Amino acid sequence: MNRSSLFFVLTFATLTAACGDDGGGGGGQPVWDAGVADGSDASPSDADVDSSPDDAAGDGSPADAAEDSPADSGCTNATTCALDDEQAASDKMVGILGDSVTLKQFLAAVPKGGDLHMHLSGAVYAETYLGWAKTLGGYCITKSTLSLSTSCNNTTTTSPVPTAADSAYLDVVRAWSMLDFVPGAETGRDHFFATFGKFGAITGPAHHAKGLADVMQRADSENALYVEPMLFSNSTAGNAGSAVWTGGTLTVADFPAFRASLLAYSGWNAAVQAIITDINNTESGAHQLLGCKGSNPSSACRVGSRYMVYISRSGSGPAVFAQMVAAFEAAQTEPRLVALNLVGPEDGSTALSAYDRHMDMLGYLHTAYTGKSPLRVTLHAGELAPKYMPSGYNIASINHIRKAVEIARAERIGHGVDVLGETDPTGLLTLLKQKGVMVEIGLSSNIQILEVSGKNHPLSSYLASGVPVALATDDQAVSRSSMAGEYLRAVQDQNLDYKTLKKMARTSLEKSFLPGASLWASFDSLSAVPQCAASAARYYGDEPVSATCQSVLDGGGKEQLASELERRFREFESKQ
Numbered sequence: 001m002n003r004s005s006l007f008f009v010l011t012f013a014t015l016t017a018a019c020g021d022d023g024g025g026g027g028g029q030p031v032w033d034a035g036v037a038d039g040s041d042a043s044p045s046d047a048d049v050d051s052s053p054d055d056a057a058g059d060g061s062p063a064d065a066a067e068d069s070p071a072d073s074g075c076t077n078a079t080t081c082a083l084d085d086e087q088a089a090s091d092k093m094v095g096i097l098g099d100s101v102t103l104k105q106f107l108a109a110v111p112k113g114g115d116l117h118m119h120l121s122g123a124v125y126a127e128t129y130l131g132w133a134k135t136l137g138g139y140c141i142t143k144s145t146l147s148l149s150t151s152c153n154n155t156t157t158t159s160p161v162p163t164a165a166d167s168a169y170l171d172v173v174r175a176w177s178m179l180d181f182v183p184g185a186e187t188g189r190d191h192f193f194a195t196f197g198k199f200g201a202i203t204g205p206a207h208h209a210k211g212l213a214d215v216m217q218r219a220d221s222e223n224a225l226y227v228e229p230m231l232f233s234n235s236t237a238g239n240a241g242s243a244v245w246t247g248g249t250l251t252v253a254d255f256p257a258f259r260a261s262l263l264a265y266s267g268w269n270a271a272v273q274a275i276i277t278d279i280n281n282t283e284s285g286a287h288q289l290l291g292c293k294g295s296n297p298s299s300a301c302r303v304g305s306r307y308m309v310y311i312s313r314s315g316s317g318p319a320v321f322a323q324m325v326a327a328f329e330a331a332q333t334e335p336r337l338v339a340l341n342l343v344g345p346e347d348g349s350t351a352l353s354a355y356d357r358h359m360d361m362l363g364y365l366h367t368a369y370t371g372k373s374p375l376r377v378t379l380h381a382g383e384l385a386p387k388y389m390p391s392g393y394n395i396a397s398i399n400h401i402r403k404a405v406e407i408a409r410a411e412r413i414g415h416g417v418d419v420l421g422e423t424d425p426t427g428l429l430t431l432l433k434q435k436g437v438m439v440e441i442g443l444s445s446n447i448q449i450l451e452v453s454g455k456n457h458p459l460s461s462y463l464a465s466g467v468p469v470a471l472a473t474d475d476q477a478v479s480r481s482s483m484a485g486e487y488l489r490a491v492q493d494q495n496l497d498y499k500t501l502k503k504m505a506r507t508s509l510e511k512s513f514l515p516g517a518s519l520w521a522s523f524d525s526l527s528a529v530p531q532c533a534a535s536a537a538r539y540y541g542d543e544p545v546s547a548t549c550q551s552v553l554d555g556g557g558k559e560q561l562a563s564e565l566e567r568r569f570r571e572f573e574s575k576q
Contacts, residue, residue, distance in 0.1 A: 081574075082570060082573070085570070085573035085574050085576065086498075086499070086502075086569075086573050088573065088576045089498055089572065089573045089576040090497060090498040090499055092106065092576045093106060093491070093497070093498045094497075094498075097491070100492075103488065103491065103492075104484070104488055107484050107487040107488050107491065107501075108222055108223075108484040109223060109572060110223065110484075110487060110498075110501065110502075110505075110572065111223050111225075111505060111565055111568035111569050111572055112222060112223055112224040112225070112483050112484075112487070112505050112508075113224070113225055113226065113470070113504075113505040113506060113507070113508035113509040113512075113561075113565055114224065114225060114226035114227065114228065114304075114470075114508040114509050114512050114561075115219065115224060115226070115227045115228070115472050115473050115483055115508075116228045116378075116412065116438075116440050116470060116472055116508055116511070116512060117228075117378075117414050117440035117442060117472030117473070117474055118215070118227055118228065118229045118230065118472065118473055118474070118475075118476070119229070119230045119310070119343070119474065119475050120203075120208065120211050120212065120215065120229040120230060120231050121196060121199075121200070121203040121211070121475075122195075122196065122474070122475025122476070122477055122478045122479075123211065123214070123215050123218075123229065123473065123475065123476050123477050124203075124210075124211045124214050124215070124477050125177070125477040126172065126173040126176035126177045126179075126199065126477065127164075127173060128214060128477075129148070129176070129199045129202050129203075130161060130162065130163075130169070130172065130173075132202055132207065132210065133148060133161045133202055134161045134163065136202075138150055138152070139152070139161050139201065139202065140152035140158040140159060140160060140161060141158060141159050141160070141161060141162065141168070141172060142157060142158055143157055143158060143159055144157065145175075145198065146171060146172050146175040146176075146198060147175075147197065147198040147199075147200075147201075148161075148198065148199050148200070148201040148202055149201060150201055175195070175198055176195050176198050176199050176478075177195060177477060177478050177479075177480055178191065178192060178195075178448050178478060178479055178480055179480050181448075187388075188447075188448045188449060188451065189345075189388060189448075189449045189450070192445070192448050192449050192475075192478060192479075193345055193449075195478050196478075205232070205278045205281065205282070208231060208232075208278060208281070208282040208285070209281060209282050209283075209284075209285025209286045209288075209289060210285075210286075210289065211229075212229065212231075212282050212283065212285075212286035212305065213285075213286040213289040213290050213300070215227055215229060216286060216290065216300040216301075216303040216305065217290070217298065217300040218476075218482065219300070219303045219483065220298075220299050220300040220302060220303050221300075222482060222483045222484045223568065223572075224303065224483050225302070225303060225304060225509070225561050225564060225565060225568075226303065226304040226305065226508075226509065226512060226514070226561055227303060227304070227305050228305070228306050228307070228308060228338065228339070228512065228513060229305070229307060229308065230308045230309075230310040230341055230343065231278065231279070231282060231307045231308060231309070231310075232274075232275055232278045232279070232307070232309050232310070233309070233310055233311065233312065233323075234271060234274055234275055234309060234311075234323045234326050234327070236267075236270055236271040236274045236326075237271035237272075237274070237319075237322045237323045237325070237326035238315060238319035238320075238322055238323050239319070240262065240265055240267050240268060240271045240322050240326075241262065241316075241318040241319045241320075241321055241322025241323070242316060242318050242319050242322075243265070243267075244258070244261050244262055244265050244318070244322070245258060245261075245318035249317070250317040250318055250321065250357075252357075252360050252364065255321070255360075255361065255364045255365075256364075256368075258318070258321065259321075259325055259365075259368065262322055262325055263325075263329075268326075271322070271326045272326050272329045272330050273330075274326075275309060275326060275327065275330040275334065275337060276330055276333065276334045276337075279307050279334060279336050279337060282307070283305065283307075283336065287301065304514070304561055305336075306336055306337075306338040306512075306513055306514060307336055307337055307338065308337070308338065308339045308340060308341055308378070309323070309326075309327040309330075309337065309339075309340045309341075310340070310341050310342070310343045311323045311324065311327075311340060311341070311342050311343065312342075312343060312344050313342050313343065313344040313345075313346070313348065313350060313351035313354065313355075313358065314344050314348060314350045314351060317354065317357060320342075320354075320358060320361065321361050324340060324361055324362065324365055325365065327340040327375055328340075328365055328368075328369045328372075328373045328375050329373070331373045331374055331375035332372060332373045332374075335374070335515065337375065338374075338375070338376055338513035338514075339375060339376040339377060339378050339513050340375060340377060340378075341377075341378050341379060341380065341414065342358060342379055342380060343380060346380055346381070346382075346383045346384055346400065347384055347388050347389055347390065347393075349390065352390070352393060352398070355398070355400060355403070356403065356407075358408075359403045359404065359407040359408040360407065362377055362379075362407070362408035362409065362410075363407045363408055363409065366408070366409045376411055376513050377408055377409055377410045377411060378410055378411060378412035378413070378414060378440070378513075379404045379408060379410040379412075379413060379414060380414040380415060381400045381401045381403075381404040381410065381413050381414065381415070381416060382400050382401040382413065382415060382416040382417055382418040382419055382422070383414065383415040383416075383417055383418075383446075383449070383450070384398075384400065384417065384418040384421075384450070385417065385418070385450040385451065385452055386421070387451070388450065395418060395421050396421055396422070396423065397423060398422075399422045399423055400418070400422075401413055401416055401418070401419055401422055401428060401432075402422060402423075402428055402431070405431065405432065405435060405437055406431075410437065411436075411437060411438075411511075412437060412438045412439070412440055412511060413432070413437060413438070413439045413440065414439075414440045414442075414472075414474075415439075415440065415441070415442060415445075415446065415474075416439040416440075416441075416458065416462070417446055417450055417452050417457070417458060419432075419439075419458050419461065419462070420458050420461060425461075429461065429462070429465040429467055430465070432462075432465075432467045433465055433466045433467050433468075436468060436511075437467070437468070438467075438468040438469065438470060438507060438511035439462055439467060439468070439469045439470075440469075440470060440472040441459055441462075441469050441470065441471050441472060441486075441490075442471075442472050442473065442474035442479075442486070443457070443459075443471070443486055443489040443490060443493060443494070444473075444474070444476075444479040444480075444481040444485065444486060444489060445474040445475060445479050447489075447493075448479060453493055454493055454494075457493075457494065459490075459494050460494065463500065468507050468510075468511055469504060469507065470504045470505070470507045470508035470511065471483070471486040471487060471490060471501075471504055471508075472486070472508075473485075473486060487501060490504075502569065505565065505569075506523075506526075506562070506565065507523075509558060509561050509562050509565060510523055510558075510562070512558060512561075514557045514558040514561065515555075515557040515558065516555045516556070516557025516558035516559050516560070517529070517555075517558065517559060518558065518559070518562070519532070519552070519558070519559045519562040519563060520562070521533075528549075529552060529559075531548045531549050531551065531552045532545070532546070532548075532549035532552055
């Protein structure tokens, strides 16, 4: 038996046997250990230059392992074999850089950690939404805007939901995504953000389970292990905030009393429960669609997931604050809710004028809930470009990234494109490194929204400064991208090598909001925690894990997925 196959038998079986309750209130196995079977993904195959969901590979099957051994390859021990194989994979990627088709296939098969910056509504392809609308019935297309609607009585202003055979089909897909988009009178930024309102009629909680199942299938097809979708916008909490607050402009001094009033409000429990209910329904519904508890579960059931609440930057101050409070409250009893984020164009008028106040809100709530709520904060910050800034704002002085970290206590930053345009960029990069703040990099959306790419993108500066970074899809369906597509852009647009991609995949799990501790005593040197130090070879693929190390992995969280990522890298690289 070759070393990859042997490793799979000895250790992956141990990992999956360790399944217990997922801690999410639903019981059963952790989602990433729910079983291995064949799953299908009906996502479209025309994902622009980026990888489509259908052309990925690498499901971790031992049958795919290369027939090699230390003796066959000339290496003498597990560590040497691992390093040799890693170099072989690196060399192979260099050798195919001029062959985009082969490179795309290679990158689709590369193991990927987690997608930590993902808007669920923007992760479902337009073609999929149209299929749902056609199947469910009761929907139509507004002719003037190509928006999905449920007001379908007027046949003069509306038309039936098209099928792929209809001439209007591609027009709708283009209106709902960046497919074939060419900037002109309409900018990429404007077209991108306009898409969400066009398919918004079919993105609510009733459809979250289907959306999550779709995302999990695509992640699995691309050899990704974990997703953290922005799932729920809590209008119930927002309405409660507007009802409770009767004063004028909400100030920092008002936060404690306003929070107390919210907690005492008669409709407040419903606002908190709305989050918990959506998470329960979304996850259980997705698992049911994928057959995760049945006899033939989809392989997508192996993909782990935790969830975020998102809050629109354009809401009123009381509504935004109330939604934040509801998220902190819900996380006290719902462990699958791990973070909140603020969304919407960062250069919008309300977003800009209210930015500092939003940071103050989060800073106050961080203090108020310390030791009470485990909710984390990740924020879109620095998703800015000078050409799109409205008059009256000096992009060099607003310092959104620094404020997100220092005031709002954000542990991760989404995009961070304007890092070099902030006051004292060198100091800011040092701050991010020292605090271990990870930046979620969405190359496709940065190109489409901000027209930032190549040497103008700060990714190389982040890497050179030692700031943790990981690739993310943002709104993969709107962008016509995927995780594999982001890896492709990273290679072709940012000139990243294989080992940097591998480190970014590891970083994505290390900086995820999964429960559990790190597998690594030193992430930089990849030294395992003491319990697993004696089983170091286990991470390179040859030896069974020790009992003491297994006790760490049995936690079923971050440690387990990090270990599984190492197994997948070992298997992938042994084939190159």
